[in-house]
Amino acid sequence: GAVVSQHPSRVICKSGTSVKIECRSLDFQATTMFWYRQFPKQSLMLMATSNEGSKATYEQGVEKDKFLINHASLTLSTLTVTSAHPEDSSFYICSAVAGDNEQFFGPGTRLTVL
Amino acid sequence: KQEVTQIPAALSVPEGENLVLNCSFTDSAIYNLQWFRQDPGKGLTSLLLIQSSQREQTSGRLNASLDKSSGRSTLYIAASQPGDSATYLCASTKAAGNKLTFGGGTRVLVKP
Numbered sequence: 001g002a003v004v005s006q007h008p009s010r011v012i013c014k015s016g017t018s019v020k021i022e023c024r025s026l027d028f029q030a031t032t033m034f035w036y037r038q039f040p041k042q043s044l045m046l047m048a049t050s051n052e053g054s055k056a057t058y059e060q061g062v063e064k065d066k067f068l069i070n071h072a073s074l075t076l077s078t079l080t081v082t083s084a085h086p087e088d089s090s091f092y093i094c095s096a097v098a099g100d101n102e103q104f105f106g107p108g109t110r111l112t113v114l
Numbered sequence: 115k116q117e118v119t120q121i122p123a124a125l126s127v128p129e130g131e132n133l134v135l136n137c138s139f140t141d142s143a144i145y146n147l148q149w150f151r152q153d154p155g156k157g158l159t160s161l162l163l164i165q166s167s168q169r170e171q172t173s174g175r176l177n178a179s180l181d182k183s184s185g186r187s188t189l190y191i192a193a194s195q196p197g198d199s200a201t202y203l204c205a206s207t208k209a210a211g212n213k214l215t216f217g218g219g220t221r222v223l224v225k226p
Contacts, residue, residue: 006157032211043203043218044158093157101146101210105158 002028004096006106013084014114020080021109023094029074030096034103035067038091050077084113116141118206120217128225133191135220137204142182144206148214149178149189152201161202162189194224 003026013019023033031052036044048069049057056069066088068080077096081088093108117140127133137147146165150158162171162178164187170179175192191198201221205214 004157034213043216046213049213091155095158095214097211100163101207102160102163103148103205103207103214104160105150107157108155110155 002026002096002098002102002104004094004104004106006092006094006109008109009107010110010112012112012114015085016083018080018082019084019111020078021092021094021111023077023079023096023106025075025096025098025104028096028098030077030098031074032097033071033077034095034097035069035077035079036093036095038093038108044093047079081111084111086113089113116144116206116208116215118204118215118217120202120204120220122220123218124221124223126223126225127194129194129196131194131224133189133194133198133222133224135189135191135202135204135222137187137189137217139185139187139206139215141208142185143208144182145209145212147178147180147187147204147206149176149187150203150205152203152219158203194222196224196226198222199224 005024007022033050035047047062050071052071058064071077095103095105119138149161164180177190180187201219203219205216
């Protein structure tokens with residue numbers, strides 16, 4: 001299957017700082033990528049849809065100014081958690097849509113805000 | 115609004131037994147349905163993708179069926195192994211490039 005990478009895999013930061021997470025499709029181009037967060041022992045919660053060359057579409061209840069998404073190329077989307085606080089600590093996962101509409105997921109990024 | 119349900123939430127079987135995982139959805143107008151596997155602390159691994167026009171897909175010991183009229187998909191894993199222990203998620207999408215709607219997952223434990 002196609003490969004999606006995320007960087008970093010784990011990040012620890014102080015409260016008030018901003019953290020950028022990258023999602024890359026390594027062997028295919030993805031017009032659409034998705035960002036999820038997952039709390040322990042729960043299913044994935046969709047945060048936003050990232051479309052190359054246009055503004056992201058955020059799910060209800062997700063603050064767009066808090067979670068900035070940039071999909072600048074067909075292989076890269078970034079999620080920036082601005083002014084992070086301990087409640088933002090979570091597992092963030094991205095996915096990318098391949099040509100046959102199959103979605104492939106990255107390995108996830110564990111964010112811990114102290 | 116599409117709702118996807120997976121029952122049971124957890125399943126424990128002895129090694130060698132066949133696994134049957136159920137997924138039901140309320141809106142039959144799906145574009146495709148995917149089955150994923152998630153290991154603790156990891157991302158999701160795509161197992162099988164079934165297009166709306168297909169009835170089943172097979173890959174090795176895995177077989178997934180789709181019955182849109184009844185709103186059901188079933189994932190069969192033959193001759194289970196301890197390495198099959200993971201959480202299995204099904205998800206559907208209603209159009210190309212659209213977001214996935216996930217079930218809550220079934221946590222599987224295969225005992226040696």
